[in-house]
Amino acid sequence: MGAPIANEVNASRSASSASHYVTVVAVFCGLLLISNVAAVKPIEIGSLIFDGGAILFPLTYVLGDVLAEVYGFRRAKRAIWIGFFLGAVASLCFFAVDSLPAPDWAAENAEAFSMALGFVPAIVLASLCGYLAGQLLNARVLVSMKRRSGENALWSRLLGSTLVGEFADTLIFCMIATAIGPFIWADFWNYFLVGYIFKCAVEVIMLPITYRVIAFMKAREPSYSSASA
Template sequence: MRSEELAEPGHPTGFAQVGSRYYPVFVAVFTALVIISNVTATKGVAFGPIITDGGFIVFPLTYVIGDVLSEVYGFKAARRAILLGFAMNALAALVFWITIYLPAADFYENQAHFENIVHAYTQLIVAGLAGFLVGQTINAWAVVAIKERTKEKHLWARLIGSTFAGQLGDTLVFCAIAANAIGINTFHDFVVYTALGWFYKTAIEVIMLPVTYRVIAAVKKREPTYEPMV
């Protein structure tokens, strides 16, 4: 029987309650990083033969926070943050489109540029939301599934295992939809873009593992409702 089924409703053993002061902060930062990464991803970036987009700067951090949410608060709490991030990105896209059709002031000379960005952003939003939902859901599920078997031990296995699976799902879905939006039109460039995206995001999370460990340990220590899984 799963550990959640043995615990009181809404407060499974091994996780903290979401009504704490820390959970809303993580969700707010998580949502902001997703929106920022989608805006910056509208620019294709090339470092010699290496092709990526501007979202590479902050997007991997969403998975670090996703790991913290899943490990400390559980799958349902992490899924709530994912859905909120989804909703806020959809709202951002809607507001951008409404802004396009607002009458421009006489002195405003960037209407065409703004439309180009919004068009690319919209396609990236679709790609990002699809990849985001797939990747973050896989990531959160993997963390919790491995935790049910390892309890409080082998945190590294939960974090790395979930990263490999979640980032693979996210990158494949995102790149398949987003490549055209940033001007990637050849199969070779698409393969490079996809492979680099997965490798980079995974590598960043592995490099960030000591930081993630410390954040998770600190939150578990300070969360009065956290109950270790035994």
């Protein structure tokens, strides 16, 4: 009787682990897609200019930290690639919808859709390239630091990986969006510095919550001890 019961407990734990991972990946991808849509609107507060995606996008780095810290680089990379392909599919879908003709009675709505979600190749390219480079660097740096420090100094891993990942993400996005997109070079440093500082500041503010989420996940993941690869 003991073996079947143990097997059931292990199966339950494995199912719980898979469920947590799938949930984190789903929320991670959802935040990414929402922030990509919000990014089409520039926001100006005083002399500061940034895109609407900056409001929500930093939270993807919080979840990226959770994925890398709890599940390791390989599973974090899988989630990052899933988000990348979903972002590409969303962009292609918007392009297809925008390209198809609308009935006369919906012409005004179609124009509004095109203005808000119309396919801008440079912005899509900048967003996807920045995201992919930034998230992969964020996960790689965090896991590399963890191999040296173990469970100690979590705060240094979270901040160090974010500083590197967000720098690459913001720089690549701004460079592409300015070089071949609608941004102008006069606003480059404004976009880059404001976006980078804002995103890193959100990570710092979210540190207490990130700590609690990571502790919660570690305590409930049977596979955690082997998730450092």
